[in-house]
Amino acid sequence: MILNISDYSADTSPQDDSLFERIACGIESQGYIILPAALPNQIADSLLHYLSILKEERFHQARIGRGLDQTKNPFIRRDKIAWMDDAHPNANLWFDWTAQLKQYLNRRLFLGLFSFESHFAQYNPGDFYKKHLDAFRGESNRVLTLVTYLNKGWEPDQGGELVLYAPDEGEEITKVVPTFGTLVIFLSEEFPHEVLAADRDRYSVAGWFRLNCSINQQIDPPR
Ligand SMILES: O=C(O)CCC(=O)C(=O)O
Numbered sequence: 009m010i011l012n013i014s015d016y017s018a019d020t021s022p023q024d025d026s027l028f029e030r031i032a033c034g035i036e037s038q039g040y041i042i043l044p045a046a047l048p049n050q051i052a053d054s055l056l057h058y059l060s061i062l063k064e065e066r067f068h069q070a071r072i073g074r075g076l077d078q079t080k081n082p083f084i085r086r087d088k089i090a091w092m093d094d095a096h097p098n099a100n101l102w103f104d105w106t107a108q109l110k111q112y113l114n115r116r117l118f119l120g121l122f123s124f125e126s127h128f129a130q131y132n133p134g135d136f137y138k139k140h141l142d143a144f145r146g147e148s149n150r151v152l153t154l155v156t157y158l159n160k161g162w163e164p165d166q167g168g169e170l171v172l173y174a175p176d177e178g179e180e181i182t183k184v185v186p187t188f189g190t191l192v193i194f195l196s197e198e199f200p201h202e203v204l205a206a207d208r209d210r211y212s213v214a215g216w217f218r219l220n221c222s223i224n225q226q227i228d229p230p231r
């Protein structure tokens with residue numbers, strides 16, 4: 009069999025560029041985009057594998073706020089999270105893909121995205137995350153939120169939807185069913201959203217593209 013160059017690059021350029029372009033168009037025209045089952049399967053599977061080998065003790069009760077102001081508040085959020093290590097072999101595909109997306113969006117929309125941080129979240133049955141914004145104007149350097157889901161065989165009547173609201177405490181835009189590989193991307197300061205309780209375990213990956221916020225030579229200080 010004779011292989012040509014394009015066979016070797018099947019995982020990257022043409023297909024991903026059209027996905028990246030759809031994302032860019034969505035962000036440009038409406039500030040958000042929802043793409044069911046859009047994360048390339050290989051990447052979603054590698055995340056699922058990484059999740060499966062993560063030990064329970066890596067997960068801790070999620071907090072709200074940032075830096076020293078972080079507090080646990082079970083009335084606002086009940087999920088447990090585990091931050092991803094970008095040097096972990098099973099995180100490679102995910103961090104490579106998000107780096108390519110960052111570069112694409114910077115070229116296309118001049119967003120000035122600098123870094124990316126990401127965690128797994130585990131919502132047990134009944135867990136929720138009340139309506140919130142991921143970033144407040146002037147207080148955070150989170151620009152763009154990216155969420156994907158690792159739930160195979162999720163049925164629409166199992167709950168656990170992500171509800172997205174229009175900017176400025178607006179109306180509900182849509183409810184997203186957390187099915188495997190669905191991508192949700194939105195401007196972090198603009199779109200309030202909430203996670204509804206489900207009747208089964210719900211796994212998501214949330215990530216944030218951030219501006220460079222280096223202070224006193226400390227590059228991009230911690231979350
Ligand atoms: O899991 C989701 O659907 C979204 C989670 C979320 O809003 C967050 O972690 O800030």
Ligand SMILES: [Fe+2]
Nearest residue numbers: 140141142201
């Ligand atoms: Fe959020």
